[in-house]
Amino acid sequence: MILSFAEMTTQASETPNKDIPEEINGLRMTRQRQEVYRFLMGERIHPTANEVFMGIKKALPNVSLATVYNCLEALVQHKIIRQVNFDREPSRYCPNLDEHGHFHDETTGTIHDVKFKPGINLTDLLDLPPNTVIKDIEITLRGQLA
Amino acid sequence: MILSFAEMTTQASETPNKDIPEEINGLRMTRQRQEVYRFLMGERIHPTANEVFMGIKKALPNVSLATVYNCLEALVQHKIIRQVNFDREPSRYCPNLDEHGHFHDETTGTIHDVKFKPGINLTDLLDLPPNTVIKDIEITLRGQLA
């Protein structure tokens, strides 16, 4: 495959991604951010930064791992995606913005989104100190899909 | 303060800790493991490995950080304490073995144990795939204690 000059340059002027808007939540969607976001939306496998890096290389051969980290951080900070951590493992990234938890299947290593049953408000079930303002809840499950 | 010869030696033969048994859950409680565990039980502040390290130095001047990590890992693996992770921050350690979550107060940086209200079974509230064996649940809250 022969790359056009535009495809070989390093920055956002490269061939645009038609199906992803130029801006989301006030964040300018550069070509790199678009590819990172597209990859997350496509394979919803909660990939690590490095898996994203490898996954977008075909579309963006000159992208750097630092840029992937920058893009992921920007997307997280603008609440376009979420960062998910399991113990001390590499961070993973999730484009599902609905309130949900994460089930880590130990046999396959895969991660599955877990919804709450309808009508459940989690903070109601917790014995929280009075005057507590909760900004974020994270639920992580570990086990096996027998 | 003048240290006795026993206090200056490096291993478990040092002055025993009366109030901590010689063995817990099949783990031999060496002097180092005793001091790590005693510190966790005393200041229930979910300290990091480094905070434990600094906290037990007065009692055990020659202890090394690697040993603190070794002790913490041994205690975790024998289910004497629990390891708690917040995002990518350094791991913290908790001697409370009851099922509980952790509330991270962003203003003070402190961490508080959060119990569930009586009669709550968390897995009942989740929309889990069938035939799922859950081995561990972790609940983490972030916010402010207004």
Added chain:
DNA sequence: TTTGTAGCAAGAACTATTCTAAATATCATC
């Protein structure tokens, strides 16, 4: 065009944690 700002790439730096190797302690057996 000029000038300013944002974004990117490459590699260095950072840091929590783990590993390695040698010394010491404890345990089992005599």
Added chain:
DNA sequence: GATGATATTTAGAATAGTTCTTGCTACAAA
């Protein structure tokens, strides 16, 4: 109690995910 095997500790080196620095490119405003 000596002796040999095993477990633990220590200091420092190594690791790895992530962040930082620097120089460069793209884009926007004037």
